[in-house]
Amino acid sequence: MPDTGRERLNRAKVLRAAVELADEGGFEALTMRGLAARLGVVPMALYKHVADKRELLDGMVDLVFAEVELPDGDDWRTALRTRASSLRQALLAHPWAVGRMETGTPGPANLRHHNAVLQCLRRDAGFPFRMAVHAYNLMDAYVYGFALQEKTLAGDIPAEAARRRETVGDVTKYPYLVEVVTELAKTGFAFADEFEFGLDLILDGLGRVPSGRTPDDVRPGRAR
Amino acid sequence: MPDTGRERLNRAKVLRAAVELADEGGFEALTMRGLAARLGVVPMALYKHVADKRELLDGMVDLVFAEVELPDGDDWRTALRTRASSLRQALLAHPWAVGRMETGTPGPANLRHHNAVLQCLRRDAGFPFRMAVHAYNLMDAYVYGFALQEKTLAGDIPAEAARRRETVGDVTKYPYLVEVVTELAKTGFAFADEFEFGLDLILDGLGRVPSGRTPDDVRPGRAR
DNA sequence: CAAGCTAGGCGTACGATGTACACCTGTCAA
DNA sequence: TTGACAGGTGTACATCGTACGCCTAGCTTG
Numbered sequence: 001m002p003d004t005g006r007e008r009l010n011r012a013k014v015l016r017a018a019v020e021l022a023d024e025g026g027f028e029a030l031t032m033r034g035l036a037a038r039l040g041v042v043p044m045a046l047y048k049h050v051a052d053k054r055e056l057l058d059g060m061v062d063l064v065f066a067e068v069e070l071p072d073g074d075d076w077r078t079a080l081r082t083r084a085s086s087l088r089q090a091l092l093a094h095p096w097a098v099g100r101m102e103t104g105t106p107g108p109a110n111l112r113h114h115n116a117v118l119q120c121l122r123r124d125a126g127f128p129f130r131m132a133v134h135a136y137n138l139m140d141a142y143v144y145g146f147a148l149q150e151k152t153l154a155g156d157i158p159a160e161a162a163r164r165r166e167t168v169g170d171v172t173k174y175p176y177l178v179e180v181v182t183e184l185a186k187t188g189f190a191f192a193d194e195f196e197f198g199l200d201l202i203l204d205g206l207g208r209v210p211s212g213r214t215p216d217d218v219r220p221g222r223a224r
Numbered sequence: 225m226p227d228t229g230r231e232r233l234n235r236a237k238v239l240r241a242a243v244e245l246a247d248e249g250g251f252e253a254l255t256m257r258g259l260a261a262r263l264g265v266v267p268m269a270l271y272k273h274v275a276d277k278r279e280l281l282d283g284m285v286d287l288v289f290a291e292v293e294l295p296d297g298d299d300w301r302t303a304l305r306t307r308a309s310s311l312r313q314a315l316l317a318h319p320w321a322v323g324r325m326e327t328g329t330p331g332p333a334n335l336r337h338h339n340a341v342l343q344c345l346r347r348d349a350g351f352p353f354r355m356a357v358h359a360y361n362l363m364d365a366y367v368y369g370f371a372l373q374e375k376t377l378a379g380d381i382p383a384e385a386a387r388r389r390e391t392v393g394d395v396t397k398y399p400y401l402v403e404v405v406t407e408l409a410k411t412g413f414a415f416a417d418e419f420e421f422g423l424d425l426i427l428d429g430l431g432r433v434p435s436g437r438t439p440d441d442v443r444p445g446r447a448r
Numbered sequence: 449c450a451a452g453c454t455a456g457g458c459g460t461a462c463g464a465t466g467t468a469c470a471c472c473t474g475t476c477a478a
Numbered sequence: 479t480t481g482a483c484a485g486g487t488g489t490a491c492a493t494c495g496t497a498c499g500c501c502t503a504g505c506t507t508g
Contacts, residue, residue, distance in 0.1 A: 008456070032495060041457075044496075048456050053495065099323045102376045111398055118400035129407055137373065138422035142362075145369020149361065152326045174335055176342035183353055198362035201429040209425075232485075256466060268467075269486050277466065 009039060011049045015059040019094065022060065027096035054104060062107025064090050064097045070116040076125035077203050083117060084143050084199055091147035098147045125206075135206050142198055150191050233263060235273045239283040243318065246284065251320035278328060286331025288314050288321045294340040300349035301427050307341060308367050308423055315371035322371045349430075359430050366422055374415050 017039050022030040032053060036043040050056045069086035071079035091098050106114075121132040241263050246254040256277060260267040274280045293310035295303035315322050330338075345356040 031493085033493080042459075044459080044498095045457055047496070099372055099376075102373065111401060115398035115401040118404060122400055122403070129403070133404065133408070133413075134418065134421045137370070137418050138366075138425065141369035141373055141422060142366050143369065144372055145365035145367065146361070148323055148368055148372065149326065149365055152323075174339035176346055177335060177339040179346070179353070180342060180357065184357070189357075194358065194361050197358045198365060201362065201426065201433075205425040205429050255464080257464085266487055268469095268488080271467070272485050 009041060009045065009049060011059070014039070014046060014049045015056070015063055018056055019060050019063055022096040023094055030096065057100065058104040058107060061097055061100055061104065062109045064094050064101070065107065065113050066109035067093075068113060070113060071120040071124075072116075076120055077207060079120050079124065080117075080139065081199060081203060083120075084139060085195075087143050088147055088150075088195060091143075092150065095147075095151045098144070098151050101144065131209065138202060138206075142202055146195055146198065150195075233265060233269065233273060235283070238263070238270060238273045239280070239287055242280055243284050243287055246320040247318055254320065281324065282328040282331060285321055285324055285328065286333045288318050288325065289331065289337050290333035291317075292337055294337060295344040295348075296340075300344055301431060303344050303348065304341075304363065305423060305427060307344075308363060309419075311367050312371055312374075312419060315367075316374065319371075319375045322368070322375050325368065355433065362426060362430075366426055370419055370422065374419075 014035070018030060018035055021035055021038055025034075032046055033043045036046055039046075046056075050059070067086075067090045069083055071083040073079065074082070091101075101110075117136060118132065121127050121135055122129070125132075125135075127135060238259070242254060242259055245259055245262055249258075256270055257267045260270055263270075270280075274283070291310075291314045293307055295307040297303065298306070315325075325334075341360060342356065345351050345359055346353070349356075349359075351359060
C-alpha cells in the first residue's frame with residue numbers, strides 16, 4: 001500500500017521540483033533519479049506525469065518564461081528595457097535555462113510572452129513589420145548572449161582573472177589581455193552595469209532608426 | 225601486435241576527428257566510443273592523448289577559435305565587423321561550439337584572439353579601458369546570442385513557423401505572433417541580413433560614444 | 449453494496465555513456 | 479642486449495534514461 005500520508009504527485013509539482021533541483025545543483029544535477037528521490041518517489045513514477053526528459057525540460061522552460069515580466073504600460077522603450085532586464089534576471093536565477101529558452105516546443109507562457117513583445121514593437125513602438133523582427137532578434141540575441149556570458153564567466157571575474165594570469169604565460173605576448181586581467185582584478189566587474197550599457201546602446205539605436213516610415217529592411221548606418 | 229599499417233594517433237588527430245564528428249552528428253553524437261570507432265581504435269586509446277572529455281572539448285573549442293579571423297588592418301569599425309562576422313561564421317560551421325566558447329580553460333588560439341580584439345579596441349579605436357570592456361562585452365554577447373538563436377531556430381524559420389501555426393491554437397489570442405508566423409512563412413527569413421542589422425546598429429552606437437575623452441563608465445543615452 | 453476500471457504508484461532490466469585499472473607490445477636509448 | 483616507455487587493448491563499473499509489466503487504492507456504475 002503506497003503510503004497514503006503523502007500527497008499525490010501531479011505535473012505541476014514535478015515541474016516545480018525539477019526547477020528547484022536544477023537551480024540548486026545545476027543542469028547536470030537534474031536527473032530523473034535525483035528528481036524522483038527529491039519527490040520521495042521511484043524514478044519511473046515521474047513518467048506518469050511527463051513523457052520523457054525533453055518534455056520535462058520544455059515544461060521547466062515555460063515556468064521560467066512565466067517569471068518574465070511582459071512589456072506593459074510606459075513608453076515602448078522603458079517597456080522593452082524592463083522586459084529585457086526581467087528576462088536577464090530570470091536567466092540569472094535559472095542558469096540551466098540559458099540556451100534552452102527557445103528549444104523544444106513552446107509552452108503557453110512562451111507564446112504569451114512573444115506575442116506581448118511583438119505587440120509592444122508593432123503597436124506601441126509603431127515599427128513596420130520587418131523592423132520589428134530586426135529589433136526583436138537584436139534584443140533577444142543580446143539578452144541571451146549576455147546571460148550566456150554571465151553564466152559561463154560565473155560571477156567572480158576578478159578572481160578568475162587573477163587565477164588566469166599564470167595561464168597566460170609569457171606576459172609580453174598578450175599585453176592587452178594582461179591589462180584586462182590585472183585591471184579587472186583591481187577594480188572589479190559589475191555585470192549589471194555592463195548589461196545596462198549594452199541595453200541602452202541598443203534601445204538608443206532602435207529609437208534613432210526611422211520607425212513609422214520605411215516599410216522594409218531599414219538599416220541604421222553603413223550605406224552600401 | 226597492434227596493426228602497424230595504420231598511422232599512430234596523436235592529440236591533433238584526435239581533436240580534428242572530434243570536431244568532424246560533432247560537426248556531422250551534433251554534440252550528442254560526440255561520444256568517446258564513437259570517436260574511437262571513427263579513428264579505428266578502442267575507446268580507452270583516446271585517453272592516452274586527452275585527459276578526459278572535458279579536456280577534449282577544450283581542445284576542440286580552441287580549434288574553432290583558430291578559425292576566427294583576427295581584427296586587422298582597416299579602420300577599427302570594419303576590423304571589428306569582420307571579426308564578428310567571422311566568429312558567427314565559425315559558430316555556424318560548428319554549432320556544437322555555441323555556448324561553449326568561453327567555458328573550460330582557454331587554449332592558445334583563444335588567448336591570441338581575445339588579445340587581438342582588445343588591442344583593436346584600445347589601440348586602434350582608442351577606447352578608454354572601461355569603455356573597451358563595455359564594447360567587447362556588448363559585441364560578444366550579441367554574436368554569441370545571435371549564434372545561439374541561429375542554432376536553435378535551426379535555419380528553416382518559415383517551415384517552422386508554418387508548422388507552429390497549429391500549436392498556437394486560438395488565433396485570436398496571439399494576433400501579433402500569428403502575424404510573424406504567417407508573414408515570415410511568406411517572405412522568408414535571412415539570418416545573414418538579420419545579423420548585419422544588429423551588428424551595424426551596435427558598431428554605430430560604439431562609434432557615437434565619445435571615445436578618447438571620458439575615462440570612465442561612459443553611457444550612451446539615458447542620463448540618470 | 450458489489451464489481452471492475454483506471455490513475456498512479458513500484459520493480460526489474462537493458463543499452464549507452466565516461467572512465468579506472470591492469471595488461472600487452474613495438475620502438476628506441478643506453 | 480636490455481630495459482624503459484609510449485601507446486594501444488580488454489574488462490569492469492557506476493550512472494543515466496527509460497521500456498515493460500505488475501499491483502492497488504479509490505472512484506464509477508449497476
